[in-house]
Amino acid sequence: MECVRCGSGWAVRSHVVGALCGRCREEAPRCGGEADAARWLRATTIPLPGSYWVFRGEEEFAAQHGRPPLDWVRTTAVDEGAVRARYAGLLRTALAEVAARLGEGALIPSTIAVLIAGVERELAVRHRVLLSEDSALSADARFRRSLT
Ligand SMILES: [Zn+2]
Structure with missing residues (x-):
């Protein structure tokens, strides 16, 4: 499964925003709500896999x-x-x-x-x-x- 943030193929569904790889899970917000997590994802995702x-x-x-x-x-x-x-x-x-x-x-x-x-x-x-x-x-x- 691909990470919804970085496109890495090592992701597991473990976060409110979807499947994240280990590196992105480490950087995901650990407080706040879904809106905060969605804002983080939108602001930090680069839509080119591997980039x-x-x-x-x-x-x-x-x-x-x-x-x-x-x-x-x-x-x-x-x-x-x-x-x-x-x-x-x-x-x-x-x-x-x-x-x-x-x-x-x-x-x-x-x-x-x-x-x-x-x-x-x-x-x-x-x-x-x-x-x-x-x-x-x-x-x-x-x-x-x-x-x-
Ligand atoms: Zn990732």
Whole structure:
């Protein structure tokens, strides 16, 4: 059964909104009523199966690195479409390998962000792009920036 939120095929009917996978059950509201649960589902569902957790991993990557994955592609002479297609393929393979090794539930945003970083490094090396060191991007630095 597919998860009504992320499209994962590992879902069980266990929530007021319908079948959820383990990761989505962990994030589902545990208080409030059906309307609150329905609002959460509408606001956080990505209607492309298999995309939800990659999107969350990319958000996590951006939080850790201070930039979205592959932002360097636009400033180089490489074919952006080809690099993005290669990125998607390499990431899909990495996600499948880790899910097979650690289990579907291991693919949480922080894990996916690490895989994205690895795929990005591989592509940067392939295209002879030197990725800059991440600047001060700790949670503390981000918090201080949010106050200004
Ligand atoms: Zn799910």
